[in-house]
Amino acid sequence: xxxxxxxxxxxxxxxxxxxxxxxxxxxxxxxxxxxxxxxxxxxxxxxxxxxxxxxxxxxxxxxxxxxxxxxxxxxxxxxxxxxxxxxxxxxxxxxxxxxxxxxxxxxxxxxxxxxxxxxxxxxxxxxxxxxxxxxxxxxxxxxxxxxxxxxxxxxxxxxxxxxxxxxxxxxxxxxxxxxxxxxxxxxxxxxxxxxxxxxxxxxxxxxxxxxxxxxxxxxxxxxxxxxxxxxxxxxxxxxxxxxxxxxxxxxxxxxxxxxxxxxxxxxxxxxxxxxxxxxxxxxxxxxxxxxxxxxxxxxxxxxxxxxxxxxxxxxxxxxxxxxxxxxxxxxxxxxxxxxxxxxxxxxxxxxxxxxxxxxxxxxxxxxxxxxxxxxxxxxxxxxxxxxxxxxxxxxxxxxxxxxxxxxxxxxxxxxxx
Numbered sequence: 298x299x300x301x302x303x304x305x306x307x308x309x310x311x312x313x314x315x316x317x318x319x320x321x322x323x324x325x326x327x328x329x330x331x332x333x334x335x336x337x338x339x340x341x342x343x344x345x346x347x348x349x350x351x352x353x354x355x356x357x358x359x360x361x362x363x364x365x366x367x368x369x370x371x372x373x374x375x376x377x378x379x380x381x382x383x384x385x386x387x388x389x390x391x392x393x394x395x396x397x398x399x400x401x402x403x404x405x406x407x408x409x410x411x412x413x414x415x416x417x418x419x420x421x422x423x424x425x426x427x428x429x430x431x432x433x434x435x436x437x438x439x440x441x442x443x444x445x446x447x448x449x450x451x452x453x454x455x456x457x458x459x460x461x462x463x464x465x466x467x468x469x470x471x472x473x474x475x476x477x478x479x480x481x482x483x484x485x486x487x488x489x490x491x492x493x494x495x496x497x498x499x500x501x502x503x504x505x506x507x508x509x510x511x512x513x514x515x516x517x518x519x520x521x522x523x524x525x526x527x528x529x530x531x532x533x534x535x536x537x538x539x540x541x542x543x544x545x546x547x548x549x550x551x552x553x554x555x556x557x558x559x560x561x562x563x564x565x566x567x568x569x570x571x572x573x574x575x576x577x578x579x580x581x582x583x584x585x586x587x588x589x590x591x592x593x594x595x596x597x598x599x600x601x602x603x604x605x606x607x608x609x610x611x612x613x614x615x616x617x618x619x620x621x622x623x624x625x626x627x628x629x630x631x632x633x634x635x636x637x638x639x640x641x642x643x644x645x646x647x648x649x650x651x652x653x654x655x656x657x658x659x660x661x662x663x664x665x666x667x668x669x670x671x672x673x674x675x676x677x678x679x680x681x682x683x684x685x686x687x688x689x690x691x692x693x694x695x696x697x698x699x700x701x702x703x704x705x706x707x708x709x710x711x712x713x714x
Contacts, residue, residue, distance in 0.1 A: 331395070331396045332393070332394065332395045332396070332420075333392075333393070333394045333395075334392075334393050334394075334427065334428065334429060335389070335391060335392040335393075335427065336391055336426050336427045336428050337390050337391040337425070337426045337427050339390065341365065341425045341426075342365045342366070342379045342380055342381070343365065344363075344364040344365055344381075344681075345364070345365070345380055345381045345382040346682075347382040347713040348713065349649075349658070349659035349661065349712075349713055349714055350659075350661050350712065350713060351661065351662075351663060351664065351665050351710060351711070351712045352382050352383075352384060352683075352711045352712055352713055353383065353384030353385055353665060353710075353711055354384075354385070354665045354666070354668070354705070354707040354708075354709065354710050354711070355367075355385070355386050355685075355707055355709040355710075355711060356386060356447075356448070356706060356707045356708065356709070357369040357370070357371075357386065357447075357448050357449050357709065358370075358448040358449050358450035358452075358453055358454060358676065358678070358685065358687065358709050359453070359685055359709070359711065360403060360405060360410075360453040360454065360554075360678070360680075361381060361678075361680040361681050361683050361685075362377070362405045362408070362410060362424045363405075363407060363408045363424055364381065364681040364682075365379070365380075365381055365424075366378070366379055366381055366390065366424055367379070367381055367383075367386075368403060368405065368410055368424070368453065369386075369449060369453065370400050370403055370449035370452035370453050371400065371449065372399060372400065373394055373395055373396055373397075373398065373399055373400060374392060374393065374394040374395075374400065375392075375393050375400055375403055375410070375412045375422070376389040376390075376391065376392035376393070377389060377390045377391050377392075377410075377424065377427065378390055381681075381683070382683075382713065385707075390427070391422075391426065391427020391428075392427065393412065393420065393422055393427060393429070395414055395418070395420075398414040398415050398416045398418060399414065399415040400412060400413075400414060400415075400452060401413050401414060401415055401438045401452065401456070401457070401459075402438070402452055402456030402457060402458065402459040403452055403453045403456055403459075404456050404459050404460070404461055404471070404554070404555065404557065405424065405554075406461050406469055406484060407424075408423060408424040408425050409421055409422070409423070409424065409430065409484055409485075410422045410423075410424050411459070411471055411484070413435065413438065413456065413458075413459050413473065415437070415438060416437065417434055417435050417436055417437040417438070417475065418432065418433075418434060418435070419432065419433050419434070419435045419471070419473065419482065419487070420432050421484070421487060430487070431486060431487030432487070433482060433487045433489065435473040435475070435480050435482070436458075436473060436474065436475035436476050436478040436479070436480060437475050437476055438457065438458055438475045439457070439458060439474075439475045439476055446699055446702065446703075447699045447703075447708075448676075448687055448703075448708055448709055450675070450676035450678075450687055450709075451676070454554070454555060454676055454677075454678045455555045455556065455676070456555055458473060458474040458475050458502060459471070459472075459473055460472050460502070460504055460505040460510070460555065460556055460557040461484065461505065461553075461557040461558065462505035462506070462507075462508055462509070462510070462527045462557060462558050463508065463558060464508045464527060464528055465508060468483060468484075468485070468528075469483075469484040469485070470482065470483060470484065470490065470508075470527045470528065471483075471484050472502075472505055472510045472527055474495070474502040474510075476495075476497075477494055477495045477496065477497045477500075478492060478493070478494055478495060479492070479493050479495055479502070479510065479525070479530065480492040480493075480530075481510075481527055481528070481529075481530055490528065490529070490530070491528075491529055491530035492530065493525070493530040495512075496514065496516045497516075499514065499515045499516035500512055500513070500514050500515070500516060500523075501513050501515075503522075503547045503549055503556065503562075504549040504552060504555075504556030504557065504559045505527060505556070505557050505558055505559065506549075506558060506559045506560065506562075506577040507558075507577055507578050507579055508526070508527045508528065508579075509524045509525060509526060509527055509533060509577075510524070510525040510527055510530075511523070511524060511547070511549070511559075511562070511577075512524075512525065513545060513547055514535070515544075518543075519537060519541075519543040519544075520537075520543065520544055520545040521535050521536070521537050522535070522536045522537065522545070522547065522562075522564075522582075523535050523536075524536065534581065536581055536582065538564045538573055538575070538582075541564060541566075541573075542566035542567075544566060544567045545564055545565070545566070546564070546565045546566070546567055546569070546572070547562060547563070547564060548562065548563040548565070548572070549561075549562055550562060550563060550574070550588060550593075550594070550595040551594075551595030551596065551597070551633070554678070554680060559577065560576065560577060560595055560597075561574060561575060561576050561577055561585060561588055561595045561613065562574075562575045562577055562582060563575070563588060563589070563591075565591075570591045571589055571590055571591050572589060572591070573586075573589055574586060574587065574588020574589045574593065574595075574600075574613075575588070576588075576613060576614060583614070585600070585613050585614065585616075586616055587600035587602075587611040587612070587613050587616045588600050588613060590602050590604075592629065592630060593630070594630040594632075594633045594638060595613055595633070596633035596634070596635075596637070596638045596652040597635060597636075597652060597653075598612065598613055598614060599611065599612065599613060599619065599638075599652040599653060600612070600613040601630055601633070601638045601650075601652055602630065603625070603627075603628055603629060603630060603640070606623070606625070606626060606627060607621055607622070607623050608621065608622040608623075608625055608628065608640065608650065608655070609621055609622075610622075610650075610652060610653075610654075610655050619653070619654075619655070620654060620655030621655065622650060622655045622657070625640060625642055625648060626642055626643055627642075627643050628640040628641060628642045628643070628648065629641055631647070631674065631677055631679075631684070631686070632677050632678065632679035632684060633652065633679060634679040634680060634681075634682075636651065636652070637649050637650075637651070637652070637658065637679070637682070637714055638650050638651075638652045639679055639684050639714065641663075641674055641686075644662070644670060645662065645663045645664070645670035645672065645674075646660055646661065646662050646663070647659075647660070647661060647662075647663050647684065647712055647714070648660045649714040658714065659714050661712070663686065663710055663712060665710055668688075668704070668705060671691065672688040672689060672690065672691060672704040673688075673689045673690075673691050673693050674686050674687065674688070674689070675687030675688065675689045675693075675708075682713060682714055683711060683712065683713055683714070684711075684712050684713075684714055685709055685710070685711045685712075686709065686710050686712075687703070687708055687709055688703065688704035688705065688708050688709070688710055689702060689703060689704055689708075690702065690703060690704050
């Protein structure tokens, strides 16, 4: 049976329209903005207290959350696995994904995990379930020259423009900077507390300390350190180190994680190896010469540095020598956390000392399987008694691709101390 010509044209047109509509629906479903939240289906794990030693190796950098989970960053996803002391990465305990935005930063406090996205969106997740606690808009992240590599270490260990700080009244504020704006958001419910306009590229955030946002203002004349109240966004103080250089490089010290709630600061002229150390509090910075050395770490109230092959612990405030520990050779201070300071020897042994007494808490080779110790340390984090270190191929080539840059496919080694 043949249709008349006019009817055939009509049928062809209808079929074409239906096909076009189907394509539009498919494209919309694939490309339309969306979020996918896959919550946990198992009980929240208990905190782990493994024996000191290497736990395992991971392909991605873990953010230790609440002493119970490992949280990771992917291109468009933040997800967690368990147990925290698992030898390998496991099937996600929970996952949160957005499209087409890209994940730019992750921070955590207690059981709250906050993710920041390329469109400025802030999404807080409950670490116990992976469920969304709140969403709010923040300033879009500033463009960064830092290369985001496959481990995601920059995203979870030093999230750009995303810091936390504790207020005297017990509240925790998330401070978000980007472009020419800064905002303060209360962590517990996502309420915006304040927003301020910033000068632009001549202003950069350094970190948070004692309920303040620290910024470096180079907009007019000599570089000046600016302290803003994290509760209101108002400038508390503008400060320059006495007799300091016109240009300043600021290094936050003794931070809780990343650049959040730092206890000290080192100021230096561009290109200088050392500088001048300062302790931070409610008032102006207080000089702390024990922190002047570029290799000195601030752990609690103690300064720890390696001087002529000897590890020396001093009171950061008074400068008084508290202890010495010899026999570690050309070790370097790797990281610190409450009650622990971690050093790495030339043979890649991880040595953990008590920063108050210098007593050795643990020592072991950072080796897993048959990988060996012929690698150089990259990014590192220390939290809840754990240490995670990126392993880089020697000689380190900062411009190399990930295959050349990293020591193995599972580049991150995780240890308990």
